[in-house]
Amino acid sequence: xxxxxxxxxxxxxxxxxxxxxxxRPTWASAAETVHFVVAxxxxxxxxxxxxxxxxxxxxxxxxxxxxxVVNWNSLLQTLQTDISGGTTPDLSIIGTRWLLDFVKDxxxxxxxxxxxPQFRNRFVPIFLQPGSIGGKxxxxxxxxxARAMFYNKExxxxxxxxxxxxxxNDVVAAAKKVKAAGAYGFGLQGKEIETDVYWYYxxxxxxxxxxxxxxxxVAFDSPAGVKALTLYKMMIDQGLTETAVTSYNREDLxxxxxxxxxxxxxxxxxxxxxxxxxxxxxxxxxxxVPKGTxxxxxxxxxSIVMFKNSKVKKSAFKFLDFIFTKExxxxxxxxxxxxxxxxxxxxxxYFANDPRLKVFVDLMPRAHFAPVIVGWEDVAKDVIDALxxxxxxxAQPAAALKRASQQADQVL
Amino acid sequence: MVxxxxxxxxxxxxxxxxxxxxxxxxxxxxxxxxxxxxxxxxAVAIILYPFFVIxxxxxxxxxxxxxxxxxxxxxxxxxxxxxxxxYGSLVRTLIWTATVVGGTVLISVPVALVLQQDFYGRGxxxxxxxxxxxxxxxxxxxxxxxxxxxxxxxxxxxxxGLRLISGPIHWMARADTAFPVxxxxxxxxxxxxxxxxxxxxxxxxxxxxxxxxxxDGASAWQQFRYLTLPLLKPFIEIAMVLNVIYVFNSFPIIWxxxxxxxxxxxxxxxxxxxxxxxxxxxxxxxxAVSVLMLAIVLTFTVVxxxxxxxxx
Numbered sequence: 001x002x003x004x005x006x007x008x009x010x011x012x013x014x015x016x017x018x019x020x021x022x023x024r025p026t027w028a029s030a031a032e033t034v035h036f037v038v039a040x041x042x043x044x045x046x047x048x049x050x051x052x053x054x055x056x057x058x059x060x061x062x063x064x065x066x067x068x069v070v071n072w073n074s075l076l077q078t079l080q081t082d083i084s085g086g087t088t089p090d091l092s093i094i095g096t097r098w099l100l101d102f103v104k105d106x107x108x109x110x111x112x113x114x115x116x117p118q119f120r121n122r123f124v125p126i127f128l129q130p131g132s133i134g135g136k137x138x139x140x141x142x143x144x145x146a147r148a149m150f151y152n153k154e155x156x157x158x159x160x161x162x163x164x165x166x167x168x169n170d171v172v173a174a175a176k177k178v179k180a181a182g183a184y185g186f187g188l189q190g191k192e193i194e195t196d197v198y199w200y201y202x203x204x205x206x207x208x209x210x211x212x213x214x215x216x217x218v219a220f221d222s223p224a225g226v227k228a229l230t231l232y233k234m235m236i237d238q239g240l241t242e243t244a245v246t247s248y249n250r251e252d253l254x255x256x257x258x259x260x261x262x263x264x265x266x267x268x269x270x271x272x273x274x275x276x277x278x279x280x281x282x283x284x285x286x287x288x289v290p291k292g293t294x295x296x297x298x299x300x301x302x303s304i305v306m307f308k309n310s311k312v313k314k315s316a317f318k319f320l321d322f323i324f325t326k327e328x329x330x331x332x333x334x335x336x337x338x339x340x341x342x343x344x345x346x347x348x349x350y351f352a353n354d355p356r357l358k359v360f361v362d363l364m365p366r367a368h369f370a371p372v373i374v375g376w377e378d379v380a381k382d383v384i385d386a387l388x389x390x391x392x393x394x395a396q397p398a399a400a401l402k403r404a405s406q407q408a409d410q411v412l
Numbered sequence: 413m414v415x416x417x418x419x420x421x422x423x424x425x426x427x428x429x430x431x432x433x434x435x436x437x438x439x440x441x442x443x444x445x446x447x448x449x450x451x452x453x454x455a456v457a458i459i460l461y462p463f464f465v466i467x468x469x470x471x472x473x474x475x476x477x478x479x480x481x482x483x484x485x486x487x488x489x490x491x492x493x494x495x496x497x498x499y500g501s502l503v504r505t506l507i508w509t510a511t512v513v514g515g516t517v518l519i520s521v522p523v524a525l526v527l528q529q530d531f532y533g534r535g536x537x538x539x540x541x542x543x544x545x546x547x548x549x550x551x552x553x554x555x556x557x558x559x560x561x562x563x564x565x566x567x568x569x570x571x572x573g574l575r576l577i578s579g580p581i582h583w584m585a586r587a588d589t590a591f592p593v594x595x596x597x598x599x600x601x602x603x604x605x606x607x608x609x610x611x612x613x614x615x616x617x618x619x620x621x622x623x624x625x626x627x628d629g630a631s632a633w634q635q636f637r638y639l640t641l642p643l644l645k646p647f648i649e650i651a652m653v654l655n656v657i658y659v660f661n662s663f664p665i666i667w668x669x670x671x672x673x674x675x676x677x678x679x680x681x682x683x684x685x686x687x688x689x690x691x692x693x694x695x696x697x698x699x700a701v702s703v704l705m706l707a708i709v710l711t712f713t714v715v716x717x718x719x720x721x722x723x724x
Contacts, residue, residue: 077690084478098476101693105475190585191673244582246674247562256563378692388675392586 032315034065037092039075039302041143044335056322063315083107090310091320093142096130096303097370097377103133104374109306110136114317122324127341130369131303139303140320141341142332145268146299146360146367147201149290153283155183155263164287168202168231171264171290175240178263186235187253187265190245190391196383197298197370198250201266202228204368205292211371211412218379218408221401228292229397233390245391258282268300269360270337286359297360299367301341339364379408463706469699476693488700498701501672501679504591505660508680512598512662513655516606517648523603524610525640545604553668556597560584560669587677590670594678597665602658606651613647614640653716660709681705 038049046069053065068089070078076098082088088107102108115137120128123141131139151164159177161170175185189198200210200220208224211217219225235241242248242256254271256262258279265271266289275282289297306316322328326344333340333351339360340346351357370376386404389395395403470488473481492498527538544552559566560583568580584590617640625635663682666672672679672687679687681701689698 076693080477080690080693101476105477105479107477192671243580244562244585247582247585252563378694381687381692384673385675388673392675394675 032063032312034063034091034312034316034319035068035089036065036316036319037068037070037075037079037089039072039093040069041072041336045069048332048335052323052328053319056319059322060315060318063312063318065319086309088307088309090312090316091304091306093302093304094139096139096141096301097372099131099139099303099305100133100372100374102305103138107308108138109308109310109313110138111140111306111317111320112136114313119321119324122342122344124341124343124346126299126364126367127301130301130372133372139301139305140324141301142304143302143336143338144299144341145270145338146297146363147197147266147268147289148297148359148363149264149266149287150257150271151285151287152257152260152263153285154260155181156285159263164285165264165290166287167291168205172231172235172240174263175235176238179239183260184242184256184262185240185264187248187256187262188232188235188241188245188391189250189253190248190388192249194250195387196380198266199225199228199232199383199387200298200368201289201296202231202292204296204298205289205294207293210368211373215371215373216412218405218412220383221398221405224292225401226398229387229390229401233397236391246388257284268337269339269357272356273337286356288359288363294366295363296366296368297363299364299369301369373412375411378411382407382411466699466702469695470703472696474694474696474699476695478695484696488696489704492697492700492704497676497679497684498681500676501681501684504678505680505682508591508595508598508666509656509660511595512602512659513652515595515599516602516655517651519599520603520606520610520651521644521648524607524614525636527607527611528614541607542604544601545608547601549601549662549664550668552601553597553665556593556665557584557669560593584670585674587670587674590674591678594666594669597669598659598662601665602655606655609647609651609654610644613644617643656712657709660712661705681708 036049036053038045040046046067049067049069053067057064075094079088079092079094083105094102099108120137127141127144128137131137131141149164151161153162155178156162156164156174158181159174161174165171165174171186178185189195203210203220203225206224206227208222208228209219212219232241236245242253242262248256250267253262253265254267254274257265257271258275260279260282272286275284288295304320306313306320310316323332324342326342326348329340329342329345330348330350332338333345339357340348340351345351346361351361373379382404386395386400390397390400468480469478471483471485473484473487475481523541527534527541531537547555558564560568562568562580562582562585565583567583568577571577572580581589583593621639622635625639630638661682663686666678666680666683667686670678672683682705685698685701685705688694688701
């Protein structure tokens with residue numbers, strides 16, 4: 001089974017890493033080794049962190065940083081195996097929405113005692129918020145992104161919206177024209193991770209919420225939610241989306257957009273870098289997520305956490321201190337196309353003067369994060385199932401959402 | 413037995429004499445036990461320990477990171493048994509196993525028969541049939557996922573090229589097309605192994621009975637029906653059993669191609685268990701599903717062995 005296959009390979013890799021500290025004292029007595037598991041954002045991620053580790057080691061010869069690059073899809077499972085096996089790394093990048101489970105199980109170390117006020121002050125405040133639980137900071141925002149709508153300039157100009165759609169009505173009107181011209185109008189994600197998020201865009205834009213104020217019950221089966229889903233279903237039925245939405249994940253939509261076959265898609269700033277590399281001639285613009293009754297977006301952060309049973313916490317934090325200084329952060333954000341999470345980077349001309357990134361940055365004050373709730377992953381799955389049943393025509397929006405919310409309420 | 417005829421000469425009770433060889437037998441048995449002890453211990457360690465762990469997990473509230481948060485009795489099982497997705501997956505597992513194994517055997521018999529014939533290029537043909545075996549299941553599944561991609565896939569390309577379809581078919585968008593495609597891929601990757609077993613069986617068959625049959629005027633079909641098939645039967649049986657065990661637990665094809673979706677409509681039990689454990693972070697219920705799967709496979713094995721014994 002897949003689980004064993006990956007788990008096994010992982011064990012072997014870890015075994016190699018774990019034996020190093022035992023050998024090391026014979027030839028470098030003062031050395032401490034920090035083991036850092038890094039999620040792979042792109043081909044540049046591994047080399048970037050290796051470079052950082054080398055630079056850090058040059059400045060701090062007594063600390064060595066071991067970088068272990070893991071694919072996003074197997075990251076959580078890798079960490080689960082390590083944690084249950086008692087062989088955790090010292091630091092790891094994680095999806096911030098996993099953090100609550102880490103904290104609840106007591107495997108993550110609060111960082112407050114290491115953080116000086118100056119260190120804390122480096123961050124854009126809103127990005128420290130998702131990594132804080134119960135008033136303590138457990139995760140530092142290594143990456144942040146928000147969502148906005150990319151549109152094909154040529155197609156939308158012909159459709160009468162040269163500056164991009166502002167509202168969902170604009171989207172529908174533009175998609176009709178684009179469809180008549182033989183291309184796909186609005187890209188609607190229908191499978192795999194974040195299929196639920198693609199619907200939250202519209203839900204939030206109609207003023208809906210995912211959970212109630214206490215975080216104890218879901219609130220997505222509200223009129224706003226039904227309205228959002230009815231809108232999507234209507235677009236599917238009228239052929240204003242790509243055909244068979246349940247066979248398109250986020251990457252598939254981005255590919256359609258890059259090939260000039262899709263006129264509108266909502267996604268993260270990293271598509272900018274992909275377009276520059278893969279289809280530099282594509283003329284496109286970026287506008288906020290379409291407005292319903294209000295403006296909003298979805299924001300995501302990834303966090304670096306320190307594990308409680310690390311034996312080299314001081315050295316590990318010293319390395320964190322280093323990679324959250326300006327130059328390493330600028331390089332990281334340029335490589336990966338994420339939003340600045342520290343003030344120094346946000347003020348850097350490269351980011352401050354980029355009109356495309358500015359759309360994302362300007363949306364941040366109205367951004368929603370995924371709810372920090374135990375079991376959110378379960379709820380997201382229920383939502384995705386409900387959405388797919390509606391997209392496939394097996395269920396009506398209101399009924400499907402009702403059912404999903406009942407299932408989800410059992411989890412919360 | 414010590415013969416009854418000598419009983420009159422015997423002073424010692426015959427029971428002891430009777431017991432004497434069985435002492436030796438016992439000693440020999442002990443030696444045998446001693447010799448297989450290492451592998452027995454290994455088997456216990458490899459099979460029983462994980463079994464113990466999985467049963468314990470299935471009865472506990474387990475955090476996503478495998479920490480036990482307390483004993484919950486049958487709650488995990490009750491939760492799983494109340495989930496409609498479980499029953500859908502169960503039914504689909506049976507369909508999946510029956511169709512993949514059945515289809516594999518049905519296709520592998522003629523494939524093996526053809527490869528048994530002496531023809532020009534047989535070596536190459538055998539290699540081609542064997543090749544998919546060299547590919548890991550996950551890689552094969554990724555290949556086929558691409559082939560069935562609606563926009564760029566080779567399948568739609570070929571069908572459109574032949575003008576059999578006017579627009580692309582979205583194979584993976586709906587379960588009613590995605591699941592049959594997955595079954596097809598499952599059959600395809602199982603053929604090499606199965607055909608190899610059958611080839612082994614065919615090459616061990618005596619040739620003279622066919623000559624005799626031909627002389628008696630048996631047609632090709634009659635030769636197949638009354639000679640080949642009965643002689644191949646033990647090989648078909650073993651291929652069925654092994655394939656049922658492999659296919660029932662086969663994870664990569666479905667996980668890679670649809671991850672059990674859309675709308676949970678292509679899950680089989682093993683992908684459902686995996687999703688519970690690793691996408692949803694619920695190792696407890698996932699362990700419960702695993703134990704239930706083990707019970708199903710055990711039942712199958714017991715029934716099969718019963719049938720075997722009755723036949724014998």
